Amino acid sequence: MKSKILLGLLLAGFSSYAQNSAEANFKLTRPGFKEQNAFATTAFVEKYFRLPGNTGFNASIHHVEDILKKAGFVEQKQNEFEAPLTYRIEKRAMKNKTWEPVNANIDIVGESQPLISFKTNRNMIPINCQSTPPEGITAEVIYIPKVVPAEIDKMDLKGKILFSETNPSRLLAIAAKAGAVGVLGYSMPTYTQPEIHQTSIQFGRMAANSDVWTLLLSFGAKEKLKASCLKGSTKLKVNIETKIYQAEELTIVANLKGSEKPDERFVFSAHVQEPGANDNASGVGTLAEMARLTAELYQAKKISPKRTLTFLWGDEIVSTKRYIVEDTTRAKGILWGMSLDMVGEDTKKTGGSFLIEKMPDPSAIWTRGTDKHTEWGAGDVGEKDLFPHYFNDFIFDICKTQGKFANWTVNYNPFEGGSDHTPFLQNKIPGLLMWHFTDVFYHTDNDRLDKVSPTEMKNVGISALTAAYTLISADENTATATVAQVKADALIRLKTEFDLSKKAIADGKPAADEKHIIEVWSKWYIDALATINKMPVKPETTRVGSTIKVATGEIEKQTKTYLEELK
Structure with missing residues (x-):
């Protein structure tokens, strides 16, 4: 009789693990995610x-609404x-008028x-x-090779168009003061490779209600106009049509209600604004398909989440921040946040790589070895800003599993900021970014549908959903x-940092500084392990705490060994 009871308990435990494991959830998300749905959106x-x-x-908002309703x-x-x-659509009066280009x-x-024409360069x-x-x-264009305000003040620019190889916003005040009618400018970062992609223009912004219009030029258009101006007097006819209202x-916002702890939740966010296909129509499309699949699996009784799963589409950073700060009670229940931004890139065309931007860990301070920042650039992170949590390694390992399954390249970068993951972190909520960079078409009007890969969106969507399903019903x-996984990742990281510090000391770096890096990494992972205590929906025993204690001891022991060797 006892053996049968024990077998029954073992089977029940195995069943519970199967339902709450990433492996089981992959079996739902891999066949269920329809990449053509994501691509169509x-x-x-x-x-x-x-623009909002x-x-x-x-x-776009109402298109997502239609998908949700049908689901x-x-x-x-x-x-x-x-x-x-x-689901609900939240409506808010805007302080400033909206804007849209026409031609x-x-x-x-x-x-x-x-x-140049809007038809090819929106x-x-x-x-x-x-x-x-x-x-x-129609007006004469004046080419200014070098912007020197004192020299420009001496020119007769009344009724003319200023043209310079700089961001036109720099010339607005000068142009208005001189009585110019408009400004033409050029501003493309080197990573967009403008000499190769000569039709690209990154979108820009100018002060509202200006009396002077401005337009942006591609590298090719800029070179052609410059050549014309250098030959002699050049006149332009300019037509602009926009709407301001x-x-x-x-x-x-859409929700799948948790059955046991509905006030605790995982929140996905994808911003709608910005004109690109990858940035961020791909995030909108991927998240819409994730929501559709979630409804399908729930209605088929294939998932029964214990915590709530939330999907949000809105204005980048603004909507996510508002979702967190407007309801402090709701915010207390947000356990994880994930931003889907530029998730659909055809990497063979864009040059970018799929990345998980980590929460602030020591690599954001000491970026060395294989760690590297993107062209976006490092954030301002100090030791006080570090955010130890298992979320970094948990998500990265889920993505690596999908990567191995689908022959999909997965990388990461240290924290940089700048998307919908930052409001979570600013409010002490674990938050990560799924994205692609460096992208030669980033923010340009060549970021169009032909640069989007349905397969890439599928891999991102499968990984993100599998992670969320696993966490919201974690036991x-x-x-x-997860303790075993994070401990293994910690020991690998400590060995990597030890090797780097050993070499640094051999090269003349102070041993105390190098030991400090090891100590900070060790503490970060020990503190990250401690956060796993809150992962289970219903902690039933002290088993998790005991496992964390053992893992912590192993990390401390290895850290001590490394520090002694660095003497």
Whole structure:
């Protein structure tokens, strides 16, 4: 009789582990995620130049709403937990008017082909630029090789167009003071390789309500106009059509209610604004398919999450921050946050790599060995800003598992900031970013649908959902497995840092500084292990705590050995 009871308990434990393990969840997400759905949504969204309140932004929000409704989410009437699957569209009055581009052309008078056109370069019009008169403006263009305000003040620019190889926003005040009608400029970072991708323009912004219009040029257009100006007097005809109007800002939030601890949740965020296909129509499309699949699996009774899963689409950083800070009670229950930003890149075309941007760990301070920052650049991180947590290694290992399964390249970068993961971290909530960089088409009007890979979106969506499903229903088995995983990752990292510090000391670096790096890494991982105690939905025994204690002892022992060897 005892043996049968024991067998029954073992089987029950195994069943619980199977339901809450990443392996079991991969078996649901891999066949269930339809990459063509994600790609179709991306195609819809990327047609528009999207800013909060404008036509394209709102159309994208309502397109996601249609997907949610068809999947089985019902519109929230009273509260988000009135049904298992709910969604709501939040509407807010905007302090400033919204803006959208309609059309633009620059023609060199006397030439048959336009210098540049909105049809091929929709980023040529900076955000907030006003329209020219319907008939356009014809004026002489003055090329300024070097911006020296004192010299420009001496020029006769009244009724003329300023042109310089710099960001046009630098010339707005000078142009307005001199009575110029407009400014043409050029500003492309080197990593976009403008000499190769000569039609690219990164989108820009100018001050609202300016009396002077500005337009941006591609490398190719800039070189052609410069050559014309150097030959002699050049006139341009410029037409700009934009819309500026009062609007509401929309955010859409969907939830799958947790059955045991609904107030605890995992939150996904994908921002809608920005005009690109990868940035960030791909995030919108991937998250929409993740929500659709979640509803399908729940309705088929293949998942029954213990905690709530939340999906959010809105204005980058603004909507995510507001979701956290506007409801302090809700914020206390947010256990994990994930930003999906630029997740669909065809890496053979863009040059970027899939990355997980880690929460602040010591690699953000001491970036060495194989660790490296992207072209975005390092964030301002000190030891006081470190955020020890198992989330870094947990997500990276999930992605590596999918990478091995699908022959998908997975990398990471130290914390840098700048997307929807930062509001989570600023509010002491574990938050990570899934993205791609460095991308030669980043923020340019060549970031279009042909640079998007449905397969890449599928790998990201599968990894993100598998991780979320596992965490929101985590039990003690999930937690103890994570302890083993994080301990193994910690020992690998300590060995790597020890080798680097040993070499650094041999090269003349102070031993005390190198030992300090080892100590900080050790403490970071020990503190990260401690956070696993809160992973299980219902901690039933002291097993997780005991496992953490043993793992901590092993890390401390190894750390001591390394520190002694560095003497």
